[in-house]
Amino acid sequence: MDADQVRALFTRGDGSYLCARWGRPIVPVVFGVEEATLPVVKGAVEAVVALAGHRMAETDPELGANLMVFFFRDWAELPEVPNLDRLIPDLAPLCDRLAAAGANQYRIFRFDEGGAIRAAFVFVRMDDHMAQVPAETLALLQAVQVIVLWSDLAFTDASPLVAGREGAVMLRPEIAGVIRAAYDPVLPAVARDASHALRLAARMAAVQ
Incomplete structure (x- = not known):
């Protein structure tokens, strides 16, 4: 290029x-998938982190987990997740807007004082299109889109x-x-x- x-x-x-790139080791946690799918998602994150030459860790001292990936069927489910509204202000209005737009994915980043990524929230609504995408493809796509802050x-x-x-x-x-x-x-x-x-x-x- x-x-x-x-x-x-x-x-x-x-x-x-x-x-912007991550300024700290990445600690992923995944919600809304079957147990067998967890290694697929975390494996994709590990592969992209290794490609970048970055690091992963067992826990983040500030947040516990700093990369949170949610899979769900309807945007209305997210405001019902306990304490998620504490991490994401105005969560309910955001979900209303995303539902009205027919969105099937959304990402939110948080940054440290220097502007490097310190946390990311990934939301994937499993609509008919997403449900047809193989788990390995979907996981790799999400991992790539959070490893740096793309346009x-x-x-x-x-x-x-x-x-x-x-x-x-x-x-x-x-x-x-x-x-x-x-x-x-x-x-x-x-x-x-x-x-x-x-x-x-x-x-x-x-x-x-």
């Missing part, structure tokens, strides 16, 4: 540029995943390269200047 293509992945709908427009035209050998789904190589570059220790955890995309592209080219 050239610098312009990289820049587009982090340029938001309002024209601002923002790239709200980043994957509207093309998925970050691609079909691999024997029908398996894998991360697009160029997106994997962006993730690895974003976690390069020489680059900042947070960048708001579009020139950062030049540095990302340079790191990707150096690895290739």
Whole structure:
């Protein structure tokens, strides 16, 4: 990918540029899936974290778990989750808006004082479309979309995943390269200047 293509992945709908990565080890917890599906979701997170060269942990000292993934059938279920409204202010009105829009997924990020990601909440409504997506694909897609703060427009035209050998789904190589570059220790955890995309592209080219 050239610098312009990289820049587009982090340029938001309002024209601002923002790239942020996790500033602490990731501790995932998953709600709303069968026991057999838990390893699939956590395995996808582990794979993407390993790709980034980042770390996972057993617990977060502040939140216990800092990556919370919810699977459910109806947005009306979320406000009924005990204490979730304490973590997400105005949860009920948000769910009403998402239901009215027919949304089937939504992500909320929390940031530390420096702007790095400190927590993320992933909501996946299992509508007819989502129910047809294999668990491995759905898990990998969500893991990719929380490993860095992408633009709200980043994957509207093309998925970050691609079909691999024997029908398996894998991360697009160029997106994997962006993730690895974003976690390069020489680059900042947070960048708001579009020139950062030049540095990302340079790191990707150096690895290739």
